[in-house]
Amino acid sequence: MLTSVLGMTASSTSAPRTGEGAAVDLAGVNKWFGDLHVLKDIDLSVERGEVVVVIGPSGSGKSTLCRAINRLETIDGGSITLAGEPLPEEGKALARMRSDVGMVFQSFNLFAHKTVLENVTLGPIKVRGAKRAEAEEKARRLLDRVGVGHQAEKYPAQLSGGQQQRVAIARALAMDPQLMLFDEPTSALDPEMIKEVLDVMVDLARGGMTMIVVTHEMGFARTAADRVVFMSDGAIVEENTPDEFFTNPRSERARDFLAKILKH
Amino acid sequence: MDDLLDQRDLVLQAFWLTIQLAVLSGVCSLAFGTVLAAMRVGPISVLRGAATTYVTLVRNTPLLLMFVFVFVAAPNIGWFVGTPFLLKGVIAVSVYTSAFICEAVRSGVNAVPLGQAEAARAIGLTFGQTMTSIVLPQAFRAVVPPVASVLIAMTKNTSIAAVFGLMELTGRMRYFTNNSADDTAIFLTFAVLYIVLVELISAGAIGLERRWRAAR
Ligand SMILES: Nc1ncnc2c1ncn2[C@@H]1O[C@H](COP(=O)(O)OP(=O)(O)OP(=O)(O)O)[C@@H](O)[C@H]1O
Ligand SMILES: [Mg+2]
Numbered sequence: 001m002l003t004s005v006l007g008m009t010a011s012s013t014s015a016p017r018t019g020e021g022a023a024v025d026l027a028g029v030n031k032w033f034g035d036l037h038v039l040k041d042i043d044l045s046v047e048r049g050e051v052v053v054v055i056g057p058s059g060s061g062k063s064t065l066c067r068a069i070n071r072l073e074t075i076d077g078g079s080i081t082l083a084g085e086p087l088p089e090e091g092k093a094l095a096r097m098r099s100d101v102g103m104v105f106q107s108f109n110l111f112a113h114k115t116v117l118e119n120v121t122l123g124p125i126k127v128r129g130a131k132r133a134e135a136e137e138k139a140r141r142l143l144d145r146v147g148v149g150h151q152a153e154k155y156p157a158q159l160s161g162g163q164q165q166r167v168a169i170a171r172a173l174a175m176d177p178q179l180m181l182f183d184e185p186t187s188a189l190d191p192e193m194i195k196e197v198l199d200v201m202v203d204l205a206r207g208g209m210t211m212i213v214v215t216h217e218m219g220f221a222r223t224a225a226d227r228v229v230f231m232s233d234g235a236i237v238e239e240n241t242p243d244e245f246f247t248n249p250r251s252e253r254a255r256d257f258l259a260k261i262l263k264h
Numbered sequence: 265m266d267d268l269l270d271q272r273d274l275v276l277q278a279f280w281l282t283i284q285l286a287v288l289s290g291v292c293s294l295a296f297g298t299v300l301a302a303m304r305v306g307p308i309s310v311l312r313g314a315a316t317t318y319v320t321l322v323r324n325t326p327l328l329l330m331f332v333f334v335f336v337a338a339p340n341i342g343w344f345v346g347t348p349f350l351l352k353g354v355i356a357v358s359v360y361t362s363a364f365i366c367e368a369v370r371s372g373v374n375a376v377p378l379g380q381a382e383a384a385r386a387i388g389l390t391f392g393q394t395m396t397s398i399v400l401p402q403a404f405r406a407v408v409p410p411v412a413s414v415l416i417a418m419t420k421n422t423s424i425a426a427v428f429g430l431m432e433l434t435g436r437m438r439y440f441t442n443n444s445a446d447d448t449a450i451f452l453t454f455a456v457l458y459i460v461l462v463e464l465i466s467a468g469a470i471g472l473e474r475r476w477r478a479a480r
Contacts, residue, residue, distance in 0.1 A: 072382055090307070092390065099388025109379035113402050123387035126397065168383075175387055 021084030023048045023179050023210040024069060029078035031064060031234075038064050039075070040235040046179075051211045053221040053242070056231035057257055062214040065231070066181045069212070070101045083178065099127045102172030102180040106188050108164040110156035110171070116143065117152040120171045127175070135174075142170040146200050162193025169200055180204065182213040216261055218246060230254045267444050268453055278436035279457050285353050285422040285432055286461060290415050292358035297365025301403075302395050304366065305373050315366065322363035327421055331356045335428045353425040353432075361418045368410040372403030405476045412469035416462050433457055 024046040031039035038061045046052050054062050067073040069080060071087050071094060080087050082101070088094040111119050120139035124130040130138075143149045146166040148159070156164055165185055172180060182201065186194040198220050205211055205224035215221070221228055221242045228245040230238040232253045238245065249255045268275060303315035322330075334356040338344045344352055376399050384394040404411075426435035437454040441447050 070386055072386065095385070095388045095390050097388075098386055101386070103383070103386040105379055105383065107377075107379050109377070109383035111380055111383070111398055112377075113405065122384075122397065123389070126393055127388040171383075171387065 021081060022046055023050070023083060024212070025079075025081045025084075026065075026069070027079050029065075029068065029075050029080060031061075031068060031073065031075050031077075038234045039068065040233070042078070042236060044229065044236065046210060046212060048210050049208045050227065051205045051209075051213065051225045052227045052229055053225040054212060054214045054229045054231060055216060055221070055257075056237075060231040061234040062231055063183050066103070066183045066212065066214060069179075069181060070098050070103055072103075095127070099123065099175050100178045102169075102175060102177035104165070104168050104172055104180065104182045104185045106184040108156070108161070108168045108188070110164055110167055112156055115153055115155055116148065116159070116167050119156070119167060120174045123171065123175050139170070139174055142173050143167070146170050147196065160193060161189045162196045165189065165193075165197045166200055169197075169204075173204075177209075179210045179212070182211065182215065184214050184216075186215065186217060218242075218261075222246065230257070232257070267440060267446075268450065271440075274431075274436060274439075275453070275457075278431055278433045281350070281430060282419075282422055282432040282457075283461065284350060285357065285425060285430070286415075286419045288350075288354045289357040289361060289418060289422065292354060293361035293365050293414075293418065294411075296358060297362035298369055298400065300362060300366035301369035301373060302400070304370055305399075306395075307391060319363045319366055322360060323367075325360075327356070327360045327424055328427070330360045331424055331428055334359075349425075349428070349430050353422065353428070353430055357418060357422055357425075360421070361414060364414045364417075365411060368407050368414055369400075369403055371410070372405075372407035373399055375406045376402045408469050408473050408476070412465055415465050419461050419465065420458065 022045045024044070026042050026044045029039050029042040030037070042065065044052075044065075054065065056062055064073055068075050069082075071080075082097060085097075088097055110116075111122065114122065117136060117139055120142060121130075121132065121135040124135040124138065125132060140149060140152060143152055146169055148163050148166050148170070151159055151163060151167075156167070159167065169185075185201070186197050189197065194217070198217060201211070201213070201220065202224045211224075213220070213225070225242045228240055228242050229236055230245065230249075230251070230253075238249065238251045238254050240250070245254070246258065249258055300315045300318060303311040304319070306312060331353075334344060334352050344355070347355075380398055380402075381394050384398045385391075389397065422432060423434035425432055426438065429435070431439070433454050437450060440450045444450060
């Protein structure tokens with residue numbers, strides 16, 4: 001499904017996971033930073049092909065949740081499984097698992113000393129053992145797809161924020177991920193660049209990608225999300241369809257929060 | 265001055281020995297210092313502790329002591345017994361200099377945004393791959409000037425080898441000054457030879473900086 005949307009041919013390396021279970025399943029996840037309880041008994045299950053938007057005030061633990069899912073943060077309690085398999089401990093198995101989970105950061109985090117093309121081919125070559133020529137061909141296709149194909153030889157610093165973020169998405173897609181995590185992918189961008197990034201994300205969502213997206217972009221949530229998860233103070237306070245959530249929030253805290261972001 | 269010209273072979277041999285000391289020590293220090301830096305920023309606490317202890321011990325010990333250890337103390341306990349003098353000199357200088365290289369490289373590692381290392385891990389690179397592909401190449405770019413300073417100090421530090429019988433530049437200079445009234449000319453000649461070496465390092469550093477600045 002994704003392959004057709006991205007105009008890719010049979011060269012896609014990893015088949016969809018055949019394991020049982022939801023794409024992601026968090027059960028009773030707890031996390032402390034010292035005395036600070038940042039994730040409180042989080043239960044969240046995301047089906048394959050589902051798009052979940054996570055929304056909530058600053059400091060509510062959204063980033064930590066994303067980072068816990070590919071174990072950039074360890075958790076202190078509960079369990080996280082991907083396609084039925086528990087997250088591995090440190091080491092090779094963890095690296096392999098991470099390669100199946102694409103992550104897009106607020107601050108792009110492109111490799112500054114590598115060209116756009118090299119940014120996208122690094123993972124396939126180093127992690128998947130792809131041949132350079134194949135990796136480059138695929139990278140160029142992905143870069144075309146996200147609309148930065150003509151920037152392939154440039155360095156990240158020569159690109160606008162919106163272009164850098166689209167390269168970051170292509171870099172993640174080059175690994176044929178089973179799941180994509182987006183942590184506020186547009187909040188470091190100027191307004192005119194937000195749309196170009198969201199368009200790419202909407203496309204991905206339509207193509208059947210499983211996505212967890214931390215964002216305050218209501219437009220994206222309404223068009224692309226199957227579900228909105230509202231977090232506050234480290235806990236999931238409310239879950240609903242986007243329409244229901246935005247027009248008819250059930251909890252006091254969600255109403256307060258929506259009132260604040262709608263003022264702007 | 266005539267002495268110098270008549271025996272210029274001796275001068276050139278000394279110059280060559282200093283070059284060997286500097287180049288070999290430079291390569292060893294860079295390699296070992298980089299490994300130490302990777303250990304110090306790595307996830308394995310035993311290695312972190314070992315590298316930190318090494319740097320603390322070595323940085324706080326005078327280089328002369330390091331030479332005394334390698335040339336005098338170590339053979340007494342059976343180490344480096346048949347080792348050639350040049351190699352012993354390289355060992356003493358490298359053990360010492362790598363601690364400083366480690367700290368310079370580590371400052372460069374800290375200058376690489378953490379997010380890039382996370383992005384590398386997020387696409388499935390291991391810690392080692394993240395270091396060699398993403399972090400260290402950028403760290404090196406950031407630390408060319410301080411590393412050049414360390415290498416320049418190291419080149420001049422090779423002169424301590426003279427005390428232990430290596431006829432490198434300083435050793436040879438003493439030989440000439442002992443046998444001549446024309447001290448000034450001899451000093452100047454040998455000083456110029458050191459300056460040539462150090463300037464080569466500076467020029468290399470400037471070249472690298474220019475190249476790496478262009479590529480980003
Ligand atoms: N490495 C860390 N060490 C200590 N505390 C941390 C760390 N990372 C995050 N925190 C704290 O954990 C809490 C949750 O942080 P998190 O970044 O997950 O929130 P968030 O919902 O993503 O907020 P924002 O909308 O500002 O990005 C915050 O109070 C934050 O200060
Ligand atoms: Mg955040």
